[in-house]
Amino acid sequence: MVEIKTADELNKKFLREGMWPTIFCNGCGHGVVLEYTFWALEELGLDMDKVIFASGIGCSSRLPGYINADGLHTTHGRAIAFATGIKAANPDFHVIIFTGDGDCAGIGGNHFIHAARRNIDMTVIMINNFIYGMTGGQLAPTAPLGSIATTAPYGNIEHPFDISNLACALGANYVARWGVSHPYQPIKSIKEGLEKRGFSLLEFLAPCPTAYGRRNKLGDIKKHWAWYDDNTILIEDYEKIMKYGTEEEKAQVKDKIQLGVFQDIQKPGFFESYEKLVDRLREKETKAKEGKK
């Protein structure tokens, strides 16, 4: 296999060029996540016939349409349920799910919770832009306190949903959160998530200048991307400051969003345990038959 070094060759291999350019707005972060996924897949050298993409409804869920591989565009919030079906039918496939914050945390919340709890072998790439972008800017459950949306014109008073923390609590095997403006850590994280057996969640903070930035007066594209740099902090730095920092430093980083790998464990996945269960019962049955003879 020829090793790919430039973006041009990468695009020829992975992109369905007839669908390009994307429908995404100017300054949207979704295309960057797509590119990071391409690089991760290329570095792992996976057979693209063995990779299946699934998605629900929303901006992020347009992404499988741009990839030259099998994809499933399903109903709102139910991408994880469909992906469980794919995995049950043939456990050899790598299943990657592109989903948004409204799709995964809002409408498909229960599917997400139970897939993580059962530890089904899949990689969920959740692109979090704090808002329902495609449907007109309704308030998403992940939106920070005080943010403006069409359904919250005087500011959000509901506490935001920290989906990475939830996944950690449910015992997902791999949980990481990254922004889109620093390339190398996310690519490495996607690789690790794909290699991991069991449930892995990768949350990306993607800017949405049209629906979120414009209403919240975050400025133009440049300022909006800079907002994500100013309001995020690495989890290692955060913990260090919270442990040893002065009161002033603690007050500075208290409200920032933490980035990094939150959980990296190895528990047996659902289908692994299921195979073992089937083997055990078969053995028991044959023993019982032998006993009758």
Add this chain to the structure above:
Amino acid sequence: MIEVKDDWCKGCNICIDRCPVDALEESDNLNRRGVRPPKLKEENECNYCRLCELICPDLAITVIPEEDDKKPVKKTLLTPVGGKLK
């Protein structure tokens, strides 16, 4: 050298803004969408760090390193640091 697929560019100028050595600028010609895609400056310090290629949301940029051309490498801001500027 930097190749830009002009018609893929949406003109967000993130590459120009994020370049660690300020090697990019808007070009003079308009593309099909009516925006000015980026190009390398006449005199630039591009060290082929590939940040613009990796960060372009429309996958329009390709960086082709020139082997014989060695320039001092300036490290980009590669880790999220919580607001400290480059």
